Amino acid sequence: MTQPHLRPAVATSSGQPGFNEDGSASAVSPICSPAAVLVALHALVDGHHAALSCAQASVKDANAHQAGRNDALRHAAAISATSDAADLELLVRDALHAFQFGQARGISISGPGVLLRPATARLLTLVFHELTTNAIKFGALSGTSPHQALQITWKQNALGAEVAWQEHGVAVLGPADRPRSGFGRKLIDFTLASHCDTQPIFRLLPGGVDCRFTIPIQALIY
Numbered sequence: 001m002t003q004p005h006l007r008p009a010v011a012t013s014s015g016q017p018g019f020n021e022d023g024s025a026s027a028v029s030p031i032c033s034p035a036a037v038l039v040a041l042h043a044l045v046d047g048h049h050a051a052l053s054c055a056q057a058s059v060k061d062a063n064a065h066q067a068g069r070n071d072a073l074r075h076a077a078a079i080s081a082t083s084d085a086a087d088l089e090l091l092v093r094d095a096l097h098a099f100q101f102g103q104a105r106g107i108s109i110s111g112p113g114v115l116l117r118p119a120t121a122r123l124l125t126l127v128f129h130e131l132t133t134n135a136i137k138f139g140a141l142s143g144t145s146p147h148q149a150l151q152i153t154w155k156q157n158a159l160g161a162e163v164a165w166q167e168h169g170v171a172v173l174g175p176a177d178r179p180r181s182g183f184g185r186k187l188i189d190f191t192l193a194s195h196c197d198t199q200p201i202f203r204l205l206p207g208g209v210d211c212r213f214t215i216p217i218q219a220l221i222y
Helices: 034-051 056-082 088-095 097-102 118-138 183-196
Strands: 107-110 149-157 160-168 201-205 208-216
Touching (some): 034 056, 034 118, 056 118, 097 107, 118 183, 118 208, 183 208
Parallel strands (some): 107 149
Antiparallel strands (some): 160 208, 201 208
């Protein structure tokens, strides 16, 4: 098992590189290099920060998000320089480092051993960080109820590895058929479309966020 590196964050935007006019992520060729995708992600993050309102109340929060996202991108860029494979479970646990690396009460992580190609691992660090950040702010990791729980599972099939991020015990304030779509959600869409040639499925269920996506078989090491 190789030790991954980690960290990233979330918010809102449209009309930026990598997004269509309706705000959805535009797919990039799956053969687009990880370095090119990271450059595009940097542009998205910097562009979003520059476009944020400069209202005094939001400046501190915006700067904190910007610092977190840039830290995440630095960690993602470092992965392929230090290993030839990354363990999926370690990527997930690294994203949850503030919660005893996923050992904290209410968190369940399970799945078979899966090794990822470094290029894919670099980008998935961003995906797991965005999901973690959203859960801390609005979901199962917010600590607002003792009944909140987070379950992360994956299984292998003929297409690759199916990942499920399921939150429980969260009081949902919005319509279940129209999940909130902020910048973090769009960043996840862009990352997966760019390199994994897939779009995640997001649902806002009565107990919280349910996100599922497939890591393609070409991204796995056997």
